[in-house]
Amino acid sequence: MAKAQNPYYPIETEILEVIEETPTIKTFLLQPQEPIPFKAGQFMELTVPGLGEAPFTPSSSPLQTEKMEITVLRTGTVTDALHEMKAGQKLGLRGPFGKGYPVEKLYGKEVLVVGGGVGLAPLRSLIYTLLDDIGKFKRVSIKYGARTPQELCFRSEFEEWGSKKGVDMKVTIDLPAPGWTGTVGLVTVLLEKLNIDLKNSYAVSCGPEVMLKFVTLKLLEEGFEPEQIYLSMNRNMSCGVGKCGHCIVGRYFLCKDGPDMCYADIMDVPNLFG
Numbered sequence: 001m002a003k004a005q006n007p008y009y010p011i012e013t014e015i016l017e018v019i020e021e022t023p024t025i026k027t028f029l030l031q032p033q034e035p036i037p038f039k040a041g042q043f044m045e046l047t048v049p050g051l052g053e054a055p056f057t058p059s060s061s062p063l064q065t066e067k068m069e070i071t072v073l074r075t076g077t078v079t080d081a082l083h084e085m086k087a088g089q090k091l092g093l094r095g096p097f098g099k100g101y102p103v104e105k106l107y108g109k110e111v112l113v114v115g116g117g118v119g120l121a122p123l124r125s126l127i128y129t130l131l132d133d134i135g136k137f138k139r140v141s142i143k144y145g146a147r148t149p150q151e152l153c154f155r156s157e158f159e160e161w162g163s164k165k166g167v168d169m170k171v172t173i174d175l176p177a178p179g180w181t182g183t184v185g186l187v188t189v190l191l192e193k194l195n196i197d198l199k200n201s202y203a204v205s206c207g208p209e210v211m212l213k214f215v216t217l218k219l220l221e222e223g224f225e226p227e228q229i230y231l232s233m234n235r236n237m238s239c240g241v242g243k244c245g246h247c248i249v250g251r252y253f254l255c256k257d258g259p260d261m262c263y264a265d266i267m268d269v270p271n272l273f274g
């Protein structure tokens with residue numbers, strides 16, 4: 001069995017470049033020993049040798065299989081170690097796992113992409129997928145929020161995304177900051193009075209659980225049905241293949257059935273947002 005087909009076998013991967021996105025977020029351009037095809041929203045288990053594994057969703061385009069980008073917020077043991085790593089060092093990657101975003105379902109629809117903080121990383125892979133075939137979608141509206149201007153991830157790409165025909169890009173930061181002349185407020189302020197064809201829309205959101213909760217409530221208030229909302233449920237995962245049970249939510253294994261879940265399928269789960 002080729003390494004890429006064995007879900008437990010990490011593929012040796014070299015770090016080609018480390019890009020500092022924000023003071024707490026870095027993107028790692030990776031070169032796996034063999035190409036790893038994936039769909040936007042599927043995730044990888046990344047091994048830092050001698051330390052351990054953690055799940056990350058590639059932030060690069062699925063059309064680029066030779067190299068892969070993974071964008072990482074520094075938060076604990078594995079991510080601390082990763083942030084210290086340099087070009088030329090080796091990692092392991094196994095996967096991809098999960099189903100990925102339901103891109104075909106979005107054809108012909110208005111697509112609302114709502115991200116918070118490092119949550120834009122998995123969504124960037126989706127954004128590239130949508131923008132690459134923009135004619136297939138009625139409109140793509142990207143709404144992104146971060147705490148401060150310095151914490152905006154992929155800021156250098158916003159202008160290009162927003163300038164594409166059929167794309168609307170809006171950004172907000174939580175609190176006023178020196179030099180910031182854009183919108184201020186949580187990402188939900190960008191969901192006020194949405195000028196979209198509601199019946200023909202889907203929303204896809206990724207960010208901290210508390211953000212997902214308030215985004216969902218706002219979308220419902222604006223008239224979205226639970227069936228029209230997809231949430232990236234990035235809960236702790238371990239095996240990635242439905243064996244360990246770390247990721248169970250209701251009757252679903254997020255690693256196999258998600259991590260992007262239709263809200264209608266999980267809305268009755270107690271304490272869904274932690």
Ligand SMILES: Cc1cc2nc3c(=O)[nH]c(=O)nc-3n(C[C@H](O)[C@H](O)[C@H](O)COP(=O)(O)OP(=O)(O)OC[C@H]3O[C@@H](n4cnc5c(N)ncnc54)[C@H](O)[C@@H]3O)c2cc1C
Binds near residue numbers: 055074121233
């Ligand atoms: C499917 C999936 C995709 C993900 N994609 C990305 C990504 O693209 N970029 C990225 O930066 N992170 C992503 N994450 C989160 C990432 O896996 C965790 O931040 C990482 O595992 C933390 O490992 P650590 O050893 O550095 O932290 P630990 O030392 O294990 O924990 C440090 C702190 O982080 C918290 N934490 C650990 N895991 C998570 C988690 N999954 N969500 C929220 N808090 C957590 C712990 O509760 C603790 O407070 C993803 C998670 C999942 C499940």
Ligand code: FES
Binds near residue numbers: 237241242246248255
């Ligand atoms: S991560 Fe092991 S069952 Fe989902």
